[in-house]
Amino acid sequence: MQELRRRVAYYPFDLRHRPARARAAVDRPAARGHCGAMTDFASRITRQPLPYDPAPAAEIAAAFRDLPPEVSGLLAATAGCSPFLRGLMLREPDWLRAALSVAPEAAVAAVLDPLDQVPLADLGAGLRIAKRRVALFTALADLGGVWPLEMVTGALTRLADRAVDLSMKRLVADEIRRGKLPGARAEDAETAGGMVALAMGKMGAGELNYSSDIDLVCLFDETRYPGEEHEARAAFIRVTRRMTAMLSDLTAEGYVFRTDLRLRPDAAVTPVCLSMAAAESYYESVGRTWERAAYIKARPCGGDLAAGARFLQTLTPFVWRKHLDFVAIQDAHDMRLRIRDHRGLHGPVVIEGHDMKLGVGGIREIEFFTQTRQLIAGGRDPSLRDRTTVGGLRALAASGWVPPEVSDELIDHYRAHREVEHRLQMVQDAQTHEMPASAAAVDRIASFCGLTPEAFRATLHDRLARVDRLTEGFFAPGAAETGPDLSDHARAIVDGWASYPALRSQRAVTIFNRLRPQILKSLARAGNADEALAAFDGFLAGLPSGVQIFALFDANPPLVDLIADICATSPKLALYLSRNSGVLDAVIGGFFFAPWPGVGALSAELAARLTEIGDYERRLDGARRWMKEWHFRIGVHHLRGLIDAFEASKQYADLAEAVVVALWPVVSEEFARKHGPAPGRGAVVLGMGSLGAGRLNAGSDLDLIVIHDAQGQEASDGPRPLAARPYFARVTQALVTALTAPMAEGRLYEVDMRLRPSGRQGPVATALESFESYQRDEAWTWEHLALTRARPLVGDPSLAAEIETLRRLILTDKAVPARVLPDVADMRRRLAEAKPATGEWEAKNGPGRLMDIELLAQTAALLAGDPARRVEQQLRAGVKSGFLSAADETALLAAYRLCWRLQAGSRLLSEGQVDPSRLGEGGCAFLLREVEAPSPEALSTRLAAVVAEAETRISARLGAASDTVTKESGRAAE
Structure with missing residues (x-):
């Protein structure tokens, strides 16, 4: 016995202290299994137990003394710890010798493969013999370190899969032979007549433990039995019961697997096999969190595997919620x-x-x-949807959810x-x-x-x-903190929270009561605590429900500080959050603070996400969720100073362009499904105005026009063909609806198409030749000015290139100062009358402000015949052409940059023009930081100065016609 103990290598229980060879087997199971297939069992032994009971160890050592020492030593040490495994060794000595002489993977395959030929009458006994042999062999492979854990559990799972699949198919074949499955033929047995067993729990994950039972959910595809579902269900119930008995009953040969069917829907009252429709209805209506967790590991393992996969696909929305589910x-x-x-x-x-x-x-x-x-x-x-525990943990770490x-x-x-669990079970094969x-x-x-x-x-x-x-x-939730002392006014606000819809349920109240002290502390730290509390009150009042978002805050305390920061600065953004709380998912999704991806990556991401959604309406809602998350990210980054107004404007424009680029194919495909593909080269969507220039703010709408080219094709070719003109008009309207329609997730953008030829009176989509003719012969100067910022966004590339070429030619042809300057001066007068400055910090309307500067910049681009779209490049074109001086450019850019920063910041804080006296400390501090002004008074003084200088230079460049504008503006100001 002492000699035997000396031959037993000592391998500590802690995997980190195993020899490198053993560690490699654990860390790289796939590689180990592949390479090991070329070697036998003995050469792969890396460890063995310490024999606890000397007598059975000595008995087995003697019985298998003909084997290599490392193998007989492993068998002896195992027998000294497990009476059950000792009994199996003595019961299967010849088979065991043969199995240990070949590659371990081949030994298990040699047990499983012949089962395919065993008839139904002998299948129960055949499966029990297979179970006995696989149990013995996997135990030795486990104890000897020949296989890592994943290969041990994988071998046990493969046996369970084979047992379920064979028994189900043979029993269904018997039902068909006896005429008990309506309308089924002999060949239907290959798919078990539409019946499937879903492996749940450890079996579904390929992680069966040594003496595990198997959890199954048995279903059948009722669509294969129209009008005869009742008779089919009775047959499948018989199959399920007979299969369970075949696998579970203890006979002289032992048992195969104890089988548990209690994970099926409402197991106390439902039959052991039910239709897929009934199961789907249950999960959609009353499915619980533990059932969702169970279906993480679910996998078709026997019978009609394709039908099982389709069923699991239908459960995807039940298991995997669209929002983060704390x-x-x-x-x-x-x-x-x-x-x-x-x-x-x-x-x-x-x-x-x-x-x-x-x-x-x-x-x-x-x-x-x-x-x-x-x-x-x-x-x-979706990368997190790994069935295995180890794979799930690795995926969570890769996505940043777990360190x-x-x-x-x-x-x-x-x-x-x-x-350890396996050793407990191996002693006596006890569950x-x-x-x-x-x-x-x-x-x-x-x-x-x-x-x-x-x-x-x-x-x-x-x-x-x-x-x-x-x-x-x-x-475990932490203990609630003690909140700050509250004034009477603050106490009155807090006491009123109990009546809000978000706090209707006891569950929401329980979570929120833990959060409230931290929330109040975060709000109290704001420079304007009363304003922050009032904004949070508005946020809370606007929440339709609270459990999900409170659970989100509870699990992610930094979000509370973010909410407090938003409430202290931008009540508008806080209100937006109350109506779109799902956008907070993105904050903790791992990429919220990553570098900006750009329009190409954004459009590709949205397109890929929409491709995963089958239903058109759901695609539109999915686009809304996606857009709002990115829109919120831009606002938060701007609010917190991570980006400035100009970076934010570029990102808002990128986002809008990505939405149009990704949605246009979806809209076109849906329209083509009814009316056929678009005639000719199809259409191109052009971004106009600020979108064309690539500069939007938080509240911008989208200026779009659509130009098409049917290339002489009179109508579409589809189920319901349309003539070319109504085809493009209707598909354009479909795009506008896709962008603007209020849905469950709100709307994407407001859309303005008034910059198309003839404005509101013109067709919503314009033929290429009509567009060219109109621009050359009928368009007003303001329409040529609008063309300076037109930019193709999506559509046929050759058509887009032709439109861009045409745009540049028209700008060159229409560069006629004698016509342009008087028209622009008149237009400027009309704008001043229609949209005067309305406040001390007005940045958009009025002389010398954004619209005025943009009008001059477009004029400069038109007179220069330059294709530049942004204000800076257009002003530079004006300098190059001699229309503007370098001093003009400097003064106009100073006014433009200040006004843009003020406008972009204001639109993040408020829907309309900001009033400094009502802005609040947080909002005011944000704007002052954005424009780099030390005080509100300094901002007012600086704004007045740069606007006056810009107005003077604009008036001078637009000629005598602009003198009227100056006088009338002065009278309006008085």
């Missing part, structure tokens, strides 16, 4: 507590009797931690816990997760793990405690 944390926490209460698992960790699965720091803690995070974010990030070091540590603990109640029996498990009792206890205790620390803070 309510799942509270649900998981409540579930953990209920399990612990039911099992009496509270209290300090004591090794004897500790439940490795459900107890403190156990396997279920790691699984809950992983699955809950997956539920929170997996609806938005990589925490993920790595939990993976290490998870694998180690699963190994147990509990450590033995006696110290002597715990010592046996220590030996099974290759450790002394003292080392095993210390290592296991440390692991359990560490898992508890890593996971408990995520699940």
Whole structure:
């Protein structure tokens, strides 16, 4: 016996202390399995247990002394710890010798492959023999370090899959043979007549433990039995019961797998097999969080696998919510507590009797931690939808939801816990997760793990405690802080919160009561605490419900500070948040503070997201959710000084362009489905005005026109063909509707198409030849000015290039000062009358302000025949052509930049013109920072000076006709 013990290599339970070869087997299971296929079992042994019971160890050593020493040593040490495995060795000695002489993967395949030929009458016995052999072999591969955990559980899962699939198909074939499945033919048995078993839990994830039962949900595709669903269901119920008996019943050959069907919908009252329609209806109406978590791992494993995959696809919206779902944390926490209460698992960790699965720091803690995070974010990030625990943790770390070091540590603990779980079950093939109640029996498990009792206890205790620390803070809500003292006015506001819709449910109240002290502290830190509290009150009053967003705040405390910052600065943005709280998902989605992606990446991202959505209306809603998240990001970055007004304006324009670029193909495709593809080259959507110039603010609408070229094709070719002109008019209107229609997620943008030929009276879409003719022969000067900022956004590339060429030619042809200057002067007069300056900090309307400067810049571009679209480049073109002086350019740019910063900042704070006296401290501080002014008075003085200088230079350049404008503006000001 001493000799045997000397031959047993000592490999500590802690994976990090294993030899490099063993660690590689764990860290790279796929590579290890591939390379190992070329070697036999003996050459891959890296560890073995310490034999706890000398007598059976010696017996097995003698029985298998013909095997290589490392193999016979492993068998002996295993027998010294497990009476069950010792019995299997003695029952299958010849088979075991043969299996141990080949590559381990080939040995398991040699057990599973012949099952395909076993007839139904012998299938039960054949599966039991296969189970016995796979159980013995995987145990030895596990104990010897031949396979890492994933390959051990994978082999057990492959056996379960084969058993379910074969038994289901053979039993369905028997129902068909007896004429019990209506309308089915013999070949339908290959798809089990539309019946499928979904593997749930560990089986679905390929993670079956050593003595695991299997959780199945059995369904059938009712669409294959129109009018005969009742008879089909009766047959499938019989199949399910017979299959369960075949797998679960204990015979002289043992059993295959204990089978649990209780994860099906409403198991207490539903049959063991039900239709997919009935199951889908249940989950859509009353499905609970724990059922969503269960379906993370769900996988078709037997029968009609394609039908099973289609069913799981229909459940995607149920399992993976479109918004970040932090309510799942509270649900998981409540579930953990209920399990612990039911099992009496509270209290300090004591090794004897500790439940490795459900107890403190156990396997279920790691699984809950992983699955809950997956539920929170997996609806938005499909990369998180990994069925396995290890894969899920790695995906969460890759996406920034879990720190990589925490993920790595939990993976290490998870694998180690699963190994202990396997040793517990291997002793007597018991479906147990509990450590033995006696110290002597715990010592046996220590030996099974290759450790002394003292080392095993210390290592296991440390692991359990560490898992508890890593996971408990995520699940358990912290104790509420003490909030700040409130004034009577503030107390009255806070007391009124109880009546708001967001606090109707007790669950919302419970979460919010934990949050309220932190919220009030954050608001109190604002420079204008009363204003911040009032804005938060407006935000809270506007929330239609509160559980989701309060859970979001509870799990992400920095969001509370962000909300307080927004409330202290921009009540408008706070109100926007109350109506679109889903945009906060983006803040914690991992990319909120990443560099701006640009219009190309944005349009590609939106297009990809819309491609994943089948329904047209849902695509439009999906576009709205996506746009609002990015729009909110720009506003927050601007508000917090991460970008300035000009960077924000470019980003708003990029976002709008990306929406149009991604939506136009969706609209066109939907329209073509009814009326056929667009005639000829189709159409091009042009951005006009500020969108064409690539500079929008937070409240900008979109100026668009559509130009088409049917190339002589009179009508479309589709189910309901349309003549070319009404075709393009209607598809253009469809685009406008797609952008402007109020839907569940609101609207995207307001759209203005008045810059098309003939304005409101003209057709909404214009033929290319008509557009050219109109621009050359009929268009007014203001329309040529508008053309200076026109830019093709999306459509046929050759048509877009032709339109751009035409734009440049027209600008060159229409550069006639004698006509342009009087027209512009008259236009300027009309604008001054229609839209005078209305406030001290007016930035847009009035002489010397944005519209006035933009009008002059467009005039300069037109007179120069220059294609530049932005104000800066247009003014530069005016200098080059001699229309403007360098001093003009400097003065006009100074006024333009100040006015733009003021306008862009104002539109983030308010829908209309800001009033300095009512702006509030936070908003005022933001604007002063944006324009780099030390005080409101300094801003007013500087604005008046630069606007006056700009007005003087504009009037001088537009000639005598502008003198009237100056006089009339002066009288209006008086």
